[in-house]
Amino acid sequence: MELDELWSFVSEKDNQIWIWIALCRKTSQVVAYALGDRSKETCQKLWNSIPEAYLVGHCYSDFWRAYQAVIPEGQHTAVGKETGETAHVERWNNTLRQRLGRFVRKTLSFSKSLLMHDACLSLFLHRYNLERISILK
Numbered sequence: 001m002e003l004d005e006l007w008s009f010v011s012e013k014d015n016q017i018w019i020w021i022a023l024c025r026k027t028s029q030v031v032a033y034a035l036g037d038r039s040k041e042t043c044q045k046l047w048n049s050i051p052e053a054y055l056v057g058h059c060y061s062d063f064w065r066a067y068q069a070v071i072p073e074g075q076h077t078a079v080g081k082e083t084g085e086t087a088h089v090e091r092w093n094n095t096l097r098q099r100l101g102r103f104v105r106k107t108l109s110f111s112k113s114l115l116m117h118d119a120c121l122s123l124f125l126h127r128y129n130l131e132r133i134s135i136l137k
Contacts, residue, residue: 001025001054002089003046003061003071005038006096008103010117017117019096019103020046023089024054029129030092035118040066047071060085100124 005020020042022032032049036042043066056075061067063078079085097103100120 001031001050001057001059002086003059003067004086004089004093005064006093006103008117010114017114018042019121021089021092022046022050022054022059023092025060025088027132028088028092029132030125033121033125035114035121038064038066040069043067043070062086095128096121096124 002023002025003021004023005018008017008019009015010017016037017035018038020034020036021030023029024031031051031054032046034042034046034049036045043064047070059067059071059076060079061071061076062081067076068078077085081087081090103121
């Protein structure tokens, strides 16, 4: 898996929401996500939401300390963007920002509530994962 987080906001830019993503390298599907701040607790929330079958695999992430605190040492490799080991999840971040205006950094479109932010992301993930299934067939 590849793990990453991206910044977003609800109502105003001071109300930051971080989207944490776990992406399967083989299928390019998002297997789990979590919304919250950029803390170890939100990283733990992401880790706890990953299906059991994926928890035995190896994970690649950036050097953010929360990953090192949550993911077991033997299963985790922290890498820089230049290695290409997190290229799929970084590309997914760009896809999200291109397809949904509320996730663009400088935008007039934004979510007014965390509930709607989460609902919009959840619907996007559902459709995105379904598209990956049709590509794999």
